[in-house]
Amino acid sequence: MPTTTHIDDRRMGMPTCMLVTVGCAKNEVDTDRMRALLLKSGFEETTEPDHADVIIVNTCSFLGVATQESVETVLSLAQVSTDDEDGRPRIIMCGCVPSRYGDELAPELPEVDAFVPSDQEDGIVSIAREVLGLEASHTPCGSSVLRTVEGASAYVKISDGCDRWCTFCAIPAIRGPYASRPAAEIADEVRLLMKGGVREIVLVGQDTGVWGSDLPGEHDLAWLLEELAEVVSPYGGWIRVLYLQPEGMTDRLVRVLRDVEPVLPYIDIPVQHCAAHVLRDMGRSGSRAELESLFARLREEIPDLVLRTTGLVGFPGETEDDFEELCEFIEEVGFDYVSVFAYSAEDGTVAATLPKQLDEADLTDRTQRLQDIAERLGFASTARRIGNEYDVIIDGVEEAEGGLELIGHTWFQAPDCDGAVHIEAGEAAVGDVVSCKMVDAFCYELVGVVTAQQ
Ligand code: SF4
Structure with missing residues (x-):
């Protein structure tokens, strides 16, 4: 831990920070909150690593490749050298990798000056000042609504954590149990963003469809969308929801997606698979017939609906027949957009302990085949917009x-x-x-x- 007057030796102005995000939109929101806290407490932001006093890397650990990318990002930024050890940027690793690996990291990554798990990110100002050898700051966190977005669209987190415990996923262990953000806090954040010139609000969370289930009262996502529509409508903005689950598609939510003007008729449901035994082994419910009937109902009830999904390929025990069933299902529903992930055995997950793990060649082959279907569907969906x-x-x-x-x-x-x-x-x-x-x-x-x- 540096104890020298690092900043004074290097520059007389405000300390500078650089923020880097690895991973999904939810991580972008967390980074933005840390950015807001740092700027509020007097840090200046830079995008140049060699101009930074401290580099904050917000990491992802959803899959092994994301963990690897996070570590590689940290290591490449740590290579930024200045003339002396005191002048080098300090590195803080935040988010999912420290949440997941905790104390194991320090001996493996001596380049990193501090590790900050996701639930401690609100302390980023004190930690950044500490690694720079500056006096502690008593800047209070102040508001639960802190954003710096300057673009036309902004992600807004409506919840954190997940209670589903899909057997392949480390997220519940990393991010903890499902916790909805209070509606008033979300509405205040949306209002702030709209006033700042944002035109589209994208609601995210690990499982947006069950928003409100852990809060007092009877409120659900459909109700929240109606409340937010009141905030967004005067600005002529749009509201989009990502990461719904099949079970979250209530009649009321379908009506809101169809009838409430600023809420877009765009549905993102990551199904992962459709073969019943694969879904069961994944710890998920449903079957191909149930999913087909859900999507047929959605298409029937919401004109012009756009559908997005995610397919997880190569789960342990997935046979060639199961995989072909998944391909057929994806084509038959005719999703507009499909993200394809290759299964990876994640430390600490139930699926990693299952027999019949696929070999690398099958995994690569199946991933590519579903990817080809995804592209064919996505390119066709895009091309049919020509002329409109x-x-x-x-x-x-x-x-x-x-x-x-x-x-x-x-x-x-x-x-x-x-x-x-x-x-x-x-x-x-x-x-x-x-x-x-x-x-x-x-x-x-x-x-x-x-x-x-x-
Ligand atoms: S719903 Fe399943 S895949 Fe998604 S975050 Fe929760 S446990 Fe992971």
Whole structure:
């Protein structure tokens, strides 16, 4: 632990921090909260590691590859060298990897100055000051609503943890039991973001469909969406929900997704599999017939519905027939977007102890085959938008072959997940909504021409 006046030797201004996130949208939200706390307490943010006094890496440990990516990110950032040991950036590793591996990490990663599990991230200011050898800060955390988002869409966490204990998943052990955020806190955060210019709120959590079940009263996700619709509507914004589970699709929720204007008719249900014995061994319920009937009902009741799912390939005991059943099911339902994960035996999970673990070659082969189906479905779903006109939220500007182009997304494209709309000509600012005619498509991407500014 450094005890020197690290900052004073290096620069006389405010301490600088760099924040790096590995993993999902939920981690982005946690990083944003730490960013807000650090900026509020006087830190300045940099995106250059060699300008940073402290580098904070918020890690993911959902799968072995995510843990590996987290550790590699930390190690590559730790290589930033300055002339002397005192001047090197201090490294803080936060989030799921410290939550999962605890005390095992320190001897393995001497490059890291502090480890901060997910449930201690609100103490980030004191920890950052401590590793920099600065006096402790007494800046209170202040508000439960702290965001710094500047883009057109913002993730909002409505819960943390999970009670489902799917046998392949380490998340319940890492993030703890399901805990809904209070509705008032979520609404305050949404209001703050909308006032700050955000146009789309993306609600996330490990299991959004059971929001409210652990809170006093009778409130559920459908009720929450109606409450948030009141907040978002005056700004002309959109609300999207990710990470629902099949059991969470109540009649009331279906009605809200169909009828409540700012809530998008976009449903993300990670089914993982459809073969009954695989689902049972995964600790999940249902069967192919039940899932098919659920999605048929959703398509019937919600016109223009967009469906996203996740398939987990190669679970122990998955036979070739089971895998083919999964492929058939995915094609038959005709999901618009499918994420494909290869099963990995995670430390501490029940599935890692099961017999009949697949060999690497089968795993790779099946993952690729489902990935091919996912692409075929996703590309076709994107291409059928050509010729139609949609509202597009502008997310930013990107370099393209012919110069700069605007990048945005429509209601049927979840930000960061489902591709984007590329607009070659036109002027607009981040957060503007423009009407665009779709004139071309490539892979998951659409090319649009502005027809009207709103
Ligand atoms: S629902 Fe299952 S896969 Fe998703 S976080 Fe919970 S335990 Fe993991």
